[in-house]
Amino acid sequence: MTLDQFKSQLSKLLRDIPRGTTAHLTEFALAYWDGQQVIYAFPDNNGSDHLEDQFDLGEYEWAHWHDEFAAWIAQPVFSVRPEVVK
Template identity: 40%
Template sequence: MAMTREEFEAKLGVVLRDHGIGTTADLTDELVAYWTGQRVGYVLINESPSGSSYEEFVMDDVQWNIWRSWLEAWIDSPMFSVRP
């Protein structure tokens, strides 16, 4: 059975809280998640020749259906970074 967004965010939230402040979950090459202190937050990273830009991302049910296969795969092979 496919994972729900709520199940994914519950698992991800525990992991991010355990890793501490400044840790991001590198969900894909362009999507990262972090712990806000209350919930999981998401950021899209856009790389360009002039630099990187960061945009808050809302993971609603529509976006979950688009991203779900990548995010479920991430659970099996999680990657993290530490960011300032």
């Protein structure tokens, strides 16, 4: 799977589920649909439900987390986070 294929598949999944749903891509990365595009974000490290920073999913992140992203596509994990609905 390539980065573009992953992004396309993730985008299709997130568009088809209720807004406010986040994809738990890795222990350190989440994604959600904001109504126009996929937003990638880091969860707060303090264990709260808040999101810390957004990031662009590029080649560096893809290379670093490829195996985790591939595992997520095989078995997606989601949760509801009302704070991502704007």
